[in-house]
Amino acid sequence: MSFRLAALGLTVIASNALAQGASTEREVRLNCPAGTIQQEKRGGNDSGVFCVKAAGADKGSHHGPYVDFWANGQKQSEGQYKDGFRTGRWVFFDTNGLKTGETEFESNDYHGKRVEYYPSGAKKQEQTWVKGKREGVEVSYSEGGQKVSEVRYSADKPMVAK
Template sequence: MQSSKLIGVLFLGMSLGGSTAFAGDLANKAGLNIKLNCPAGSSQFGNPDDGLYCRKSVSTDGYSVPHGPYTAYHPGGKKSVEGQYVEGFRSGTWVYYDKSGNVTEKIQFGRENYNGRREQYFTNGKLRLVEEYVGGKRQGLTQEFSEDGKVIRQVRYHNDQEVAAK
């Protein structure tokens, strides 16, 4: 008799626990039935928390690489990052967001390396840092700003080496 009550309690607990966890997942994903615009020959994979991306097969043995848009979301449903893959490498501009939806960083990539402009932002939306990269190495002027928008530091780089500071 006691064992049947114990089994009943365990069954009820597992049922409620499972449905509660499922309901929580649904609440976190409310309205997040996201479909990426995957390029021809690729399919969507992943989930909103870990990232949604497109991937395509590049060999007969099933090896595949990310190719196309990538998006991930914070648990509350706001976007955390968006970017693009080309043939398995991050490419173009990737944008990162905080949990409130504010842009925190923009980075340009070329074959997985920083390649182009990298910008970081304060929570007020103003620039905090601007850097230029070529093939993963800092090149050109890097500027740091105060929250009120004033330049507080400038450094010039050549081939990832500091050549002048102000």
């Protein structure tokens, strides 16, 4: 009996989704921090769901989780905002939903590890950033995983290449 109810429930959900048209947007509920409210951006080439501060001098600034979608409904990126600036680890996707990169931010600047991926999922490039400037070793890889190049950076300037 419970199997029939579950199947009926799925049929109703699928029917409702089809009745709403070709849109692949889904209901997204974020865990917004205290003092913020969830908002949505719809239309154009993409849409998004994010948290904004509800009061104070910086009312309306992004603060908390963020996720946006391509026009086809696939996730485009997800990450966190703090006081209007990207912060922490962000993940980026192409229009097919494949992960294209991961970047760490601090106050909207690249800060930490940044990795790009091939459509196959293999690592394409790995970098280290400090306050918006490349620092340390940047390594590029072939799609087969072989190291193609290695460049050492200091204050965003290439020092040594291999």
